[in-house]
Amino acid sequence: MPVLKPALFSLFAASSLLTTACTSGDVPTKLTAKTEMPARVITKDDKFTYANYDEVRLTHIDLNLDVNFDAKALDGIATLDFERVKPEANMLVLDTKDLLIKSVRLFAGDTPEAESEYTIDAADKVLGEALRITLTDKTDKILISYRTSPQAEGLQWLSPAQTAGKEKPYLFSQAQAINARTMAPLQDTPAVRMTYSATLRVPDGLRPLMSASQGEIDKNGEYHFDMPQPIPSYLIAIAVGDIKFKAINDHIGVYAEDYILDAATEEFSETPLMEEANTRLYGPYRWGRYDLIVLPPSFPFGGMENPRLSFMTPTLIAGDKSLTNVVAHELAHSWSGNLVTNSSWRDAWLNEGFTSYVENRIMEDLYGERRAVMEQALDMEGLKRAISEAKRPELTHLKLPDDMEHPDDAFTLVSYIKGANFLFFLEDRFGREKFDPFLKAWFNDNAFQSVTTEDFITYLHENLHKDNPDALTRAELDAWVYGPGLPDTARKPESDAFKDVTRLLGTWLAGDSNGDEMFEASKKWSTHEWLHMLNSLDDFGDIDVKNLEVLDTTYSFTGTQNAETAFAWYMQAIKGGYEPAYPALEEFLKTVGRGKFIYRLYGALKDTGREDLQYWTADVYDAARPGYHPIAQRRIDDILKVEE
Numbered sequence: 093m094p095v096l097k098p099a100l101f102s103l104f105a106a107s108s109l110l111t112t113a114c115t116s117g118d119v120p121t122k123l124t125a126k127t128e129m130p131a132r133v134i135t136k137d138d139k140f141t142y143a144n145y146d147e148v149r150l151t152h153i154d155l156n157l158d159v160n161f162d163a164k165a166l167d168g169i170a171t172l173d174f175e176r177v178k179p180e181a182n183m184l185v186l187d188t189k190d191l192l193i194k195s196v197r198l199f200a201g202d203t204p205e206a207e208s209e210y211t212i213d214a215a216d217k218v219l220g221e222a223l224r225i226t227l228t229d230k231t232d233k234i235l236i237s238y239r240t241s242p243q244a245e246g247l248q249w250l251s252p253a254q255t256a257g258k259e260k261p262y263l264f265s266q267a268q269a270i271n272a273r274t275m276a277p278l279q280d281t282p283a284v285r286m287t288y289s290a291t292l293r294v295p296d297g298l299r300p301l302m303s304a305s306q307g308e309i310d311k312n313g314e315y316h317f318d319m320p321q322p323i324p325s326y327l328i329a330i331a332v333g334d335i336k337f338k339a340i341n342d343h344i345g346v347y348a349e350d351y352i353l354d355a356a357t358e359e360f361s362e363t364p365l366m367e368e369a370n371t372r373l374y375g376p377y378r379w380g381r382y383d384l385i386v387l388p389p390s391f392p393f394g395g396m397e398n399p400r401l402s403f404m405t406p407t408l409i410a411g412d413k414s415l416t417n418v419v420a421h422e423l424a425h426s427w428s429g430n431l432v433t434n435s436s437w438r439d440a441w442l443n444e445g446f447t448s449y450v451e452n453r454i455m456e457d458l459y460g461e462r463r464a465v466m467e468q469a470l471d472m473e474g475l476k477r478a479i480s481e482a483k484r485p486e487l488t489h490l491k492l493p494d495d496m497e498h499p500d501d502a503f504t505l506v507s508y509i510k511g512a513n514f515l516f517f518l519e520d521r522f523g524r525e526k527f528d529p530f531l532k533a534w535f536n537d538n539a540f541q542s543v544t545t546e547d548f549i550t551y552l553h554e555n556l557h558k559d560n561p562d563a564l565t566r567a568e569l570d571a572w573v574y575g576p577g578l579p580d581t582a583r584k585p586e587s588d589a590f591k592d593v594t595r596l597l598g599t600w601l602a603g604d605s606n607g608d609e610m611f612e613a614s615k616k617w618s619t620h621e622w623l624h625m626l627n628s629l630d631d632f633g634d635i636d637v638k639n640l641e642v643l644d645t646t647y648s649f650t651g652t653q654n655a656e657t658a659f660a661w662y663m664q665a666i667k668g669g670y671e672p673a674y675p676a677l678e679e680f681l682k683t684v685g686r687g688k689f690i691y692r693l694y695g696a697l698k699d700t701g702r703e704d705l706q707y708w709t710a711d712v713y714d715a716a717r718p719g720y721h722p723i724a725q726r727r728i729d730d731i732l733k734v735e736e
């Protein structure tokens with residue numbers, strides 16, 4: 093039987109805080125009699141899975157796969173162990189997407205049962221195809237022989253020409269949010285945790301890595317991996333390529349293609365300090381090794397927190413450690429997300445908001461308050477924009493609505509930065525002395541569990557608020573969690589450094605100075621100040637292309653190697669119609685696949701409404717698209733689609 097967590101009791105019930113009636117149907121409202129702690133009822137709350145995880149739950153998946161670059165397919169057998177939540181359950185429903193299922197065999201212990209009856213539903217564009225397997229009373233293991241599709245959204249197969257080394261192909265996966273089902277048949281919901289093991293066969297000269305043990309090669313040339321800690325399916329990951337390794341210390345290191353290995357190891361050399369800070373604040377790192385792999389530039393994210401092996405974009409290698417907050421972020425997920433996991437994507441802020449909060453605390457610890465506040469201020473600028481652009485107000489709640497079209501809708505700056513700011517708010521109200529140990533206990537008490545927003549609220553009340561009832565009201569909390577936009581109780585990050593930047597920029601744009609003062613001051617600016625300056629340009633009214641020209645001549649933004657600065661500059665160049673930047677912008681769009689940059693650049697190009705630019709954009713996208721990750725292709729197809 094699964095280990096069930098005790099039910100959590102109604103939030104703030106019987107407390108002085110219960111001043112407003114709960115308005116959201118999601119909030120636990122009934123008071124449970126506290127005679128005994130009943131077992132947690134497993135309810136199916138994740139709409140993005142077909143899995144019947146309230147009846148049967150996977151406990152382990154073993155993958156035995158050929159990595160076939162010619163066919164662009166993973167081909168082999170998945171062996172599933174499971175437990176019955178409902179003893180009478182006689183059906184297992186799995187998620188699959190674009191998989192070719194060749195056979196399904198049932199086992200009772202080591203004894204094979206009859207070939208199983210199974211059905212595969214018609215495909216849903218987002219969710220894929222449910223695989224329904226009829227179980228006998230004795231079945232406790234299932235072998236599924238299958239093959240992935242070359243179009244699998246979770247896998248990008250790169251030709252040698254698309255790698256830096258140009259000689260060998262490369263494969264990497266991206267399972268979050270719901271693409272593990274394009275890699276293997278499984279219960280693709282963060283509510284279910286499983287251990288996993290894998291045996292991989294790869295072409296000679298290529299090295300496979302997984303979000304697991306480092307991988308041992310046996311005498312047959314097969315690689316073996318093991319992840320003995322239970323993780324949700326979205327953290328299963330694979331990378332295969334001409335990958336080299338360089339250690340930072342005895343349990344932290346960097347994997348990358350040769351061309352960038354030394355630079356990446358240097359860029360990420362402070363990772364051990366980040367790990368120390370995290371451990372000091374939130375308890376031990378529980379996953380053994382922590383390595384980083386720098387992927388090819390088409391990787392669609394800044395970073396991905398695959399356990400033991402964060403996947404990172406090469407655009408972080410700026411040469412000056414100015415973008416290492418992404419390392420702090422992915423490492424922080426080892427506590428917030430990987431250890432304590434949102435049980436559905438509606439609760440994504442429990443992963444991303446907590447992680448963004450921890451990230452900022454780590455940055456403060458390593459580099460001081462000045463940098464941490466600059467990062468808060470940049471994030472806040474982004475959050476305000478994201479809130480104003482939200483497709484509907486419910487998407488600005490921390491607890492997201494249950495009718496999101498795609499889990500991607502959960503990963504906006506609302507989950508990240510509104511989420512982090514909710515925790516800043518709690519920190520400010522309760523004080524660090526109380527809030528830090530509280531958060532540490534949250535990670536510890538819920539380790540290897542999947543949790544909901546309501547679990548957090550109940551835990552907050554039981555462990556922090558009950559003894560400090562004046563620190564916040566129920567209405568304040570509701571405004572953060574179940575209300576739209578940014579509550580007025582939010583922290584207002586004030587960066588003196590940014591105020592200077594704004595003042596210097598403002599006087600120059602107003603014609604009150606010739607720019608010399610800004611030029612002098614800028615010699616000491618960090619990436620953060622440059623980003624603030626560039627992002628502020630359009631706060632002073634429409635951008636004058638002449639000003640862009642002066643800025644570019646003075647500061648040489650076009651073609652800059654810092655990807656964040658380049659992105660911020662190209663955004664303004666597009667809005668201001670500054671054409672000399674277009675060739676470098678084109679190059680950027682054709683070489684960088686990181687969604688955070690390219691989605692907004694394509695969006696801004698479209699938003700200009702300029703017909704000539706639409707043709708230019710379409711041509712650039714046509715050329716760049718084959719090199720983009722399938723996730724990015726889907727997103728940009730959608731951004732550029734012609735509205736009917």
Ligand code: BES
Pocket residue numbers: 268269392393394395396397417418421422425444503508688
């Ligand atoms: N888990 C995310 C990446 C992700 C989100 C993958 C949604 C798939 C779906 C990762 O931890 C992340 O947030 N990366 C950020 C970096 C961060 C500093 C905000 C990114 O990729 O930019």
Ligand code: ZN
Pocket residue numbers: 421425443444447
């Ligand atoms: Zn994250």
